[in-house]
Amino acid sequence: MKIAIYPGSFDPITSGHLNIIRRASAIFDRLIVCVMVNAGKNPMFSLQERVDMIKRVTADISNVEVDCSDQLLAEYAKQKGCGTIVKGLRAGSDFENEFIMALVNRKLNPNLDTVFLSADQQYMSLSSSMVKELASYNVDLSDFLPEQIIPDFKKRIATTHQGGNIK
């Protein structure tokens, strides 16, 4: 059975992430989407909230499971008996960072390969941080976030900014 892990912060999951999940789930027998704790980031949503949102938007994909971890990715993969990491590559700086991460992960766990899927054109410049920036303006979020989580996102923005002006 071919298992792959798709790791990230998913704060929150965007339509670009979901696009990668759908495509990777068609390539592998089983795909583990893993929300990784990133000490350098101050997340908008808790780990559990991010896991729950990903579970909701992937409920229709039977071979996807959702998990979270504060371990090193190379260690987590070893524990899961998984030798493949999936990453999405957008235009710009993703390549350099992701290439270095792939090398580091392979050094830590020589059985681990990283497979890159190029972002679909419409999601090429979409990131969670970009959506968070847009949220303060009057922007339709349906091109950027899966429909099911837009209410969660608007609610969080409204409580953090005391009322946004979001469609």
Ligand code: ADP
């Ligand atoms: P972000 O950069 O949006 O904070 P993450 O750290 O959660 O996202 O990214 C997890 C993985 O998803 C990374 O491999 C990243 O390159 C990829 N990814 C993020 N956004 C997109 C997108 N719009 N299209 C394709 N891949 C993406």
